[in-house]
Each structure stands twice: as structure tokens, then as C-alpha cells.
Amino acid sequence: MSDKKEVVITFTAWTSHCADGCCTDYGTELTVNGIKAESPYIGDNVAQSIEFVLQQLGYAPIINKE
Numbered sequence: 001m002s003d004k005k006e007v008v009i010t011f012t013a014w015t016s017h018c019a020d021g022c023c024t025d026y027g028t029e030l031t032v033n034g035i036k037a038e039s040p041y042i043g044d045n046v047a048q049s050i051e052f053v054l055q056q057l058g059y060a061p062i063i064n065k066e
Ligand SMILES: [Zn+2]
Pocket: 018, 019, 020, 021, 022, 023
């Protein structure tokens, strides 16, 4: 048995169409331990996803892009 803390991370892909059916939008939601991120597109962005996960775990992440 592991003594590591469990964290449940869920990516939910979605697609939606406008009322006319002429436009399509899509993205990926991200939920961490039951808390869903505000942006419905966050799951498509690695840096934003990592930041959100770490924040939910109590960290103050500093994300550097080089
Ligand atoms: Zn449309």
C-alpha cells in the first residue's frame, strides 16, 4: 500500500455547436479533486493546467517558459 496522497485529475473534452449549427467550438475542461477550473479551454494548455493542479494542491507555482 502506498502512503502517497491521491489526487484525482480529470480532463473532459467537449464540443459545442451554435444554435444555427454553423459554428463549432471545442476545448478540454480540467477538474482536480472535484474542483473544476474556470476556463473551459484550460486542458488544452499544458502550462495553465499544471499551474491549476499545483494551486489546488496548495502550491504557489512559478511557471517559466523558455
Ligand atoms: Zn453559428
